[in-house]
Amino acid sequence: MSTLLEVSGVTVSFDGFRAINNLSFQIGEPELRAVIGPNGAGKTTFMDIITGKTKPDEGRVIWGEKSVSLLDMSESAIARAGVGRKFQKPTVFEDQTVRENLAMALKNPRGPFDVLWYKKTAQGAEKIEEIAEEIGLTDELKRRAGDLSHGQKQWLEIGMLLAQDPRLLLIDEPAAGMTPAEREHTTDLIKRAAETCAVVVIEHDMEFVRRLDCKVTVLHEGAVLAEGTLDHVTQNQDVIDVYLGR
Amino acid sequence: MERSFIMRNPSVLWFLLALAIFTLGVTILSEAFGIGGLSTSFIKTLGKTLCLCLIAVAMDVVWGYCGILSLGHFAFFGLGGYAIGMWLMYARTEEIVVNSLNEGAIPPTQQEIIDGIGTQIFGVVGSSEFPLIWAFSHSLGLQLLMVVLVPGLLALVFGWLAFRSRVTGVYLSILTQAMTLALALYLFQNDSGLRGNNGLSGLQNIPGLDHLGQATISMWFFWASAIALGAGYVLFAWVTSGKMGSVIRGIRDDESRVRFLGYHVESYKLFVFTLTAVVAGIAGALYYPQAGIINPAEIAPIASIYLAVWVAIGGRGRLYGAVIGAAFVSLLSSWFTGGGAPSIPLGFYTIQWTDWWLVLLGVSFVAVTLFFPKGIGGLFDYLVRKDP
Ligand SMILES: Nc1ncnc2c1ncn2[C@@H]1O[C@H](COP(=O)(O)OP(=O)(O)OP(=O)(O)O)[C@@H](O)[C@H]1O
Ligand SMILES: [Mg+2]
Numbered sequence: 001m002s003t004l005l006e007v008s009g010v011t012v013s014f015d016g017f018r019a020i021n022n023l024s025f026q027i028g029e030p031e032l033r034a035v036i037g038p039n040g041a042g043k044t045t046f047m048d049i050i051t052g053k054t055k056p057d058e059g060r061v062i063w064g065e066k067s068v069s070l071l072d073m074s075e076s077a078i079a080r081a082g083v084g085r086k087f088q089k090p091t092v093f094e095d096q097t098v099r100e101n102l103a104m105a106l107k108n109p110r111g112p113f114d115v116l117w118y119k120k121t122a123q124g125a126e127k128i129e130e131i132a133e134e135i136g137l138t139d140e141l142k143r144r145a146g147d148l149s150h151g152q153k154q155w156l157e158i159g160m161l162l163a164q165d166p167r168l169l170l171i172d173e174p175a176a177g178m179t180p181a182e183r184e185h186t187t188d189l190i191k192r193a194a195e196t197c198a199v200v201v202i203e204h205d206m207e208f209v210r211r212l213d214c215k216v217t218v219l220h221e222g223a224v225l226a227e228g229t230l231d232h233v234t235q236n237q238d239v240i241d242v243y244l245g246r
Numbered sequence: 247m248e249r250s251f252i253m254r255n256p257s258v259l260w261f262l263l264a265l266a267i268f269t270l271g272v273t274i275l276s277e278a279f280g281i282g283g284l285s286t287s288f289i290k291t292l293g294k295t296l297c298l299c300l301i302a303v304a305m306d307v308v309w310g311y312c313g314i315l316s317l318g319h320f321a322f323f324g325l326g327g328y329a330i331g332m333w334l335m336y337a338r339t340e341e342i343v344v345n346s347l348n349e350g351a352i353p354p355t356q357q358e359i360i361d362g363i364g365t366q367i368f369g370v371v372g373s374s375e376f377p378l379i380w381a382f383s384h385s386l387g388l389q390l391l392m393v394v395l396v397p398g399l400l401a402l403v404f405g406w407l408a409f410r411s412r413v414t415g416v417y418l419s420i421l422t423q424a425m426t427l428a429l430a431l432y433l434f435q436n437d438s439g440l441r442g443n444n445g446l447s448g449l450q451n452i453p454g455l456d457h458l459g460q461a462t463i464s465m466w467f468f469w470a471s472a473i474a475l476g477a478g479y480v481l482f483a484w485v486t487s488g489k490m491g492s493v494i495r496g497i498r499d500d501e502s503r504v505r506f507l508g509y510h511v512e513s514y515k516l517f518v519f520t521l522t523a524v525v526a527g528i529a530g531a532l533y534y535p536q537a538g539i540i541n542p543a544e545i546a547p548i549a550s551i552y553l554a555v556w557v558a559i560g561g562r563g564r565l566y567g568a569v570i571g572a573a574f575v576s577l578l579s580s581w582f583t584g585g586g587a588p589s590i591p592l593g594f595y596t597i598q599w600t601d602w603w604l605v606l607l608g609v610s611f612v613a614v615t616l617f618f619p620k621g622i623g624g625l626f627d628y629l630v631r632k633d634p
Contacts, residue, residue, distance in 0.1 A: 051506060053502070074505075074510070075502070075505045075506060076505050076506075076507075076508050076509055076510045076511065077508075077510075079505070079506050079507060079508035080508040084506075085506050087503075091500055091503045093492075093495070093496050093499055093500065093503070094499070095495060095499055096492060096495065096496070100492050103489060103492065104489070104492050104493060104496060104504075104507060105507055110508050110509050110510065111510070111513065112490075112513050112514050112517040115489050115490050115493055115509075116485065116490045118488065118489045118490070160507070164507065164508065
């Protein structure tokens, strides 16, 4: 397992408030990592930095074998480099069908003229079927994404990530608002994805994290409070104070 | 591939069929080529309406599909008109000047001809010199190139600056209004090189075709406008279908999500903005020879706002909606403002439609926005019932 992403000494302030404070973080490929922390700990902001949505005041974000800095790249270039992101609230293109949503995410040349002259391929269709099967939406391919249930939208969004063929998946609260059965399916999806690429999952729900059965990073006030197995971090006195203190 | 695109979009075929039938009907009723039920001036109105439909389709693509509420596309329309108008005026004036100079004893020199044309064209703004921007006006080919290049380049530069700085929403709309206003104000000046508020006139006289008469020429332009509308419709139907359509509708609905999928959103916006501007320029180049005159008032900010109103009333996000909106509202508008509609006496007050038409249009716009967001085009959804 080699290091895929290295975040070091990153600091972000919003109007003087330090949302991220000298944060360092590493993940290898493949690896599954859960990030937990109380509300406002800076978990989403952390993902904003990696994906180029927020530029940090200080620090470095280094990517891949060639150690390129993600800080100099645009959001779309970072995505093309292999970082896929699922947002906290499900964002799929509601007006378009499930198939169209997945097709848009498929890994293909992304320039306007490539897309204009794009021709559907058999491999593309196959890949879409494969992913639909994986996320359990095979029968919904022709439906408008807006007509899906909340859980199905979350899965579609995960499916769109898979279609991108990413090397790093950033998943923000995938299980929020899901029924227990749906949660289980989601865990399976994430674990399978983590067999081939690096996956970071933000989650509040401890049960969900326990089922992921992976290394856990605890964020608090924009910095790493503890890191290790779930049992290890939950026995950490600082973590107990933070969680009980809320 | 082309076949499957048409197959997947049967509405394109229906539209082309309707357009062909309409064109045939008008031809049969024309003075020049048929039984003569329609006056030449009405043919011109219909031809101009087709050009307005074309720019409305372009507007629908940039706004209805890509979510960029441009309130400046009439600037591109006007620039197309000016570009073709320069050749029309130059070549026509040249004919007149050469004819009158030839009546003298000695044949005129080239310089005398040029000076004569300059005096004729720029006399109204107290000049006789050709400004630099008229450098290509002698050549139809080059000016036709300008019809495409000038609006295209302006859109490319403006769009690049605006999209790169991530100007969106109402701020972008205001910026496009500022663009068309600035251009109009510039053209209003006498030293703009385009005859200030006089604009370019006599554009209905096509150089070398005087012998044909307006009845015939009007039909030629009508056909050209119909072909341009048909071709533009197919082009935009193609652009908005398939994966490209998927991406630009995605940009409309959630642009940052598209960005995180790895698409460079700004390039897509620039592509759509520029392509629609070029088509708007072509529409303008066909419109103004039928109108006969173009002046800076044509590209006043309000013109582009009307364009958005047509598309909204017709139903944005569907190309035929834009065509219906532009045709319906602009024809209705000329009926009302041209005194065609009878006034309504209320006893204490008489509603003169020339004054009240704008109020009616405004009220319809608000009503459509509030109660029928799909516009007139939305009625087709009842006709072609799709299974959910
Ligand atoms: N764009 C912004 N401008 C100002 N403050 C911000 C901005 N984004 C985040 N913050 C602040 O930064 C802090 C961290 O926010 P963040 O969304 O990263 O938390 P989180 O850990 O994802 O919380 P939650 O569990 O509620 O999703 C919060 O106090 C938030 O108010
Ligand atoms: Mg969050």
